[in-house]
Amino acid sequence: MAQKETIGFIGLGIMGKPMALNLIKAGYALTVNNRTPEVMEELVQAGARAAHSAREVAGQSDIIITMLPDSPQVEEVALGEGGVIEGIRPGALFIDMSSVSPNTSRKVQQALSARGADALDAPVSGGQVGAEGATLSIMVGGSEESFNRARPVFEAMGKNIVHIGGPGAGQVTKIANQIVVGLTIQAVSEAMTLAKKSGVDAGKVREALLGGFAQSRILDLHGQRMLDGNFKPGFRIGLHRKDLRLALETGREAGVPLFATGIAANIMDAMIAQGDGDLDHSGMAKFYAQMSGIE
Amino acid sequence: MAQKETIGFIGLGIMGKPMALNLIKAGYALTVNNRTPEVMEELVQAGARAAHSAREVAGQSDIIITMLPDSPQVEEVALGEGGVIEGIRPGALFIDMSSVSPNTSRKVQQALSARGADALDAPVSGGQVGAEGATLSIMVGGSEESFNRARPVFEAMGKNIVHIGGPGAGQVTKIANQIVVGLTIQAVSEAMTLAKKSGVDAGKVREALLGGFAQSRILDLHGQRMLDGNFKPGFRIGLHRKDLRLALETGREAGVPLFATGIAANIMDAMIAQGDGDLDHSGMAKFYAQMSGIE
Numbered sequence: 291m292a293q294k295e296t297i298g299f300i301g302l303g304i305m306g307k308p309m310a311l312n313l314i315k316a317g318y319a320l321t322v323n324n325r326t327p328e329v330m331e332e333l334v335q336a337g338a339r340a341a342h343s344a345r346e347v348a349g350q351s352d353i354i355i356t357m358l359p360d361s362p363q364v365e366e367v368a369l370g371e372g373g374v375i376e377g378i379r380p381g382a383l384f385i386d387m388s389s390v391s392p393n394t395s396r397k398v399q400q401a402l403s404a405r406g407a408d409a410l411d412a413p414v415s416g417g418q419v420g421a422e423g424a425t426l427s428i429m430v431g432g433s434e435e436s437f438n439r440a441r442p443v444f445e446a447m448g449k450n451i452v453h454i455g456g457p458g459a460g461q462v463t464k465i466a467n468q469i470v471v472g473l474t475i476q477a478v479s480e481a482m483t484l485a486k487k488s489g490v491d492a493g494k495v496r497e498a499l500l501g502g503f504a505q506s507r508i509l510d511l512h513g514q515r516m517l518d519g520n521f522k523p524g525f526r527i528g529l530h531r532k533d534l535r536l537a538l539e540t541g542r543e544a545g546v547p548l549f550a551t552g553i554a555a556n557i558m559d560a561m562i563a564q565g566d567g568d569l570d571h572s573g574m575a576k577f578y579a580q581m582s583g584i585e
Numbered sequence: 586m587a588q589k590e591t592i593g594f595i596g597l598g599i600m601g602k603p604m605a606l607n608l609i610k611a612g613y614a615l616t617v618n619n620r621t622p623e624v625m626e627e628l629v630q631a632g633a634r635a636a637h638s639a640r641e642v643a644g645q646s647d648i649i650i651t652m653l654p655d656s657p658q659v660e661e662v663a664l665g666e667g668g669v670i671e672g673i674r675p676g677a678l679f680i681d682m683s684s685v686s687p688n689t690s691r692k693v694q695q696a697l698s699a700r701g702a703d704a705l706d707a708p709v710s711g712g713q714v715g716a717e718g719a720t721l722s723i724m725v726g727g728s729e730e731s732f733n734r735a736r737p738v739f740e741a742m743g744k745n746i747v748h749i750g751g752p753g754a755g756q757v758t759k760i761a762n763q764i765v766v767g768l769t770i771q772a773v774s775e776a777m778t779l780a781k782k783s784g785v786d787a788g789k790v791r792e793a794l795l796g797g798f799a800q801s802r803i804l805d806l807h808g809q810r811m812l813d814g815n816f817k818p819g820f821r822i823g824l825h826r827k828d829l830r831l832a833l834e835t836g837r838e839a840g841v842p843l844f845a846t847g848i849a850a851n852i853m854d855a856m857i858a859q860g861d862g863d864l865d866h867s868g869m870a871k872f873y874a875q876m877s878g879i880e
Contacts, residue, residue: 392783415797427797452793455785462785463793466776470799473775473845477768480843481761484832487839488687490726490750490757498747498758502710502722504765506801537779544782546877548775549848550768557844582841 294318297443298351300344300367300374301388302329305414306357308421309387309447311336316446323347344368348377353443354384360532361390368398380406383436385443387428389413391536392458392465393543395431399457408436411457413464414448417525425449429467431459465540468533472554474508475574482516483578493517512572524570531558531567589613592738593646595639595662595669596683597624600709601652603716604682604742606631611741618642639663643672648738649679655827656685663693663704675701678731680738682723684708686831687753687760688838690726694752703731706752708759709743712820720744724762726754760835763828767849769803770869777811778873788812807867819865826853826862 294317299310302324310333314320320338323346324330330340341347344367348354354374358364364386368374374384384402386395386409395411402409410432420426426448430437437453444451454463481504485495496513499505515521534555541548554574561567561577569576579585589612594605597619605628609615615633618641619625625635636642639662643649649669653659659681663669669679679697681690681704690706697704705727715721721743725732732748739746749758776799780790791808794800810816829850836843849869856862856872864871874880 427793429793450793450796452789452796454789454793458783459785462780462783463790466780466790467794467797467799469776469779470772470794470801470804473772474769474799474801476845477765477772480768480836480841480846481764484764484836484839484841484843485757485761487841488753488757488835490754494747494749495758495761498722498724498745498749499762499765501745501747502762503802503806504762504769506765506769506803507798508801509765511798540783541775541779544779544877546775546779546782546873548779549852550771550845551775553844553848578841582839 295352296321296350298322298341298347298354299357300324300347300354301357302333303357304418305421307332308418309357310338312424312447313443314338318443318446321347321350343372344374345372345377348374348382349379352382353440354378354382356386356388358388360388361394364388364390364394364398369401375401375405378402378405378407382407383439384409385412385440386410387412387414389464389533389536390461392461392540395458395461399432408433409457410436410440411460412440412444413460415464415467416448420448428452429454429460429463431455431457431461462540465533465537468530469537469548469551471508472530472534472571473550474506475512475571476554476557478509478513478516479575479578482513482575483582483584487582487584515570515572516575521569521573521576523568524572526567527558527561527569527571527573528567530571531555531562534558590647590738591616591645593617593636593642593649595619595642595649596652597628598652598654599713600716602627603713604652605633607719607742608738609633613738613741616642616645638667639669640667640672643669643677644674647677648735649673649677651681651683653683655683656689659683659685659689659693664696670696670700673697673700673702677702678734679704680707680735681705682707682709684759684828684831685756687756687835690753690756694727703728704752705731705735706755707735707739708755710759710762711743715743723747724749724755724758726750726752726756757835760828760832763825764832764843764846766803767825767829767866768845769801770807770866771849771852773804773808773811774870774873777808777870778877778879782877782879810865810867811870816864816868816871818863819867821862822853822856822864822866822868823862825866826850826857829853
């Protein structure tokens with residue numbers, strides 16, 4: 291078997307750290323970098339090499355992975371001063387696994403391919419649990435060739451790994467996912483709040499609906515959370531609101547009016563303003579209960 | 586075995602006629618009535634007895650079933666002049682299988698119980714196909730005792746038969762179902778239109794999403810319809826709009842603001858105004874395509 295490619299990993303947050311640890315477990319030689327350097331310590335003890343900058347990471351790696359909060363951070367780390375673009379080697383592969391604007395992904399891919407490298411956008415779903423257990427879903431945009439090259443690396447971090455299309459297609463898929471998940475939570479919240487306020491057993495309604503066209507994983511799992519009033523995250527409202535911002539920006543740029551997504555984003559804003567941004571996104575049912583004068 | 590109860594059936598439309606035929610097939614003696622009497626002919630040939638009024642039906646039946654377009658028709662047939670209330674016998678059971686306001690169901694149940702009868706609300710889902718194949722889902726509100734009495738009758742028309750709670754609870758469940766189905770269609774429409782307009786293969790997006798939290802029967806079945814541009818009903822936009830009117834009325838009366846349901850109803854209104862009210866409800870994707878300038 292060919293020698294494993296060397297990997298650089300930038301962004302060791304709640305998601306990035308366990309993902310990087312899984313790469314080390316899979317036998318990859320890792321160089322890491324993080325904005326707050328203390329966080330690198332755990333990775334160094336696990337066998338990684340710490341670098342002082344994104345440029346330095348890029349100079350020592352065949353594949354450079356980023357896992358960052360949002361589009362501006364990815365553009366800064368990839369294309370800014372001291373960034374990946376200043377150190378990346380011809381033939382290297384940049385993989386951004388953050389959830390960012392498809393336009394950011396396309397811009398980064400263009401800039402790096404001008405240096406003889408390539409880039410994939412590969413946002414994930416599955417959250418911290420998926421990152422720790424190496425069971426993330428990974429939605430990939432970019433060339434087929436680079437996707438095939440990256441596949442063993444993805445397989446060390448995730449399970450449901452799908453190549454969707456060209457640069458940005460992974461981000462568009464992640465956004466589509468967050469639209470459907472967010473609006474399905476809203477649908478279930480409206481239905482179950484109406485049942486509850488009408489004096490009808492919402493648990494029985496959920497069960498009846500699961501047997502028909504209204505069936506969804508959200509109705510099953512988050513519907514149960516709503517019945518239990520268990521809004522411990524999971525996936526926080528504040529993070530889902532960020533993803534809907536990406537959705538609405540992408541919709542505006544593409545010329546697609548997202549009527550319902552706009553409403554869901556408004557409601558999440560109200561929840562954040564009221565101090566509920568750290569609830570699980572199923573907590574949207576709490577907003578509807580409040581608006582309906584339930585307890 | 587005890588002699589089968591005699592059944593009266595009022596409202597022989599697209600749904601009612603096959604439901605009544607299934608009761609005859611199951612061995613029930615049927616008396617039927619319909620606003621336009623010609624429609625009764627087919628039932629009479631199948632062995633039913635034609636009656637001239639709802640009152641006459643009620644006078645000859647242990648169980649009286651209605652399958653009518655909307656709340657006013659049910660109130661008229663059940664409680665109006667020449668209606669069921671004038672003929673119903675003590676101990677008889679009235680079952681309204683129409684989709685109407687929970688308040689109508691409660692009002693009818695109260696009025697008939699004052700005559701020594703009882704009433705169930707038992708709206709269905711599954712459409713014409715389910716009515717013909719006796720595979721309807723039936724959501725029932727009313728007393729446990731009357732539910733048990735009606736069960737063999739329901740079993741001649743449907744499969745997924747659930748007792749939810751007291752009078753009106755069946756209607757609330759049906760409304761909850763139509764909220765979740767309508768808003769999930771809207772969610773999938775927004776996501777798939779965004780993918781398409783962004784130049785991303787919407788079929789691959791659907792497949793990727795089906796593997797995760799965004800999974801739903803709607804994404805599976807109606808997502809495929811959207812990809813195929815197949816908006817042949819199925820369940821018409823115009824009918825779904827009626828169900829969302831019931832939802833919004835019930836929400837207003839109960840004090841539950843239904844933000845997203847309101848948006849979906851607005852969009853259905855626009856589709857009806859543009860002549861698309863007879864499309865399948867998955868045709869909401871056509872509206873989003875138009876709004877996005879996709880041919």
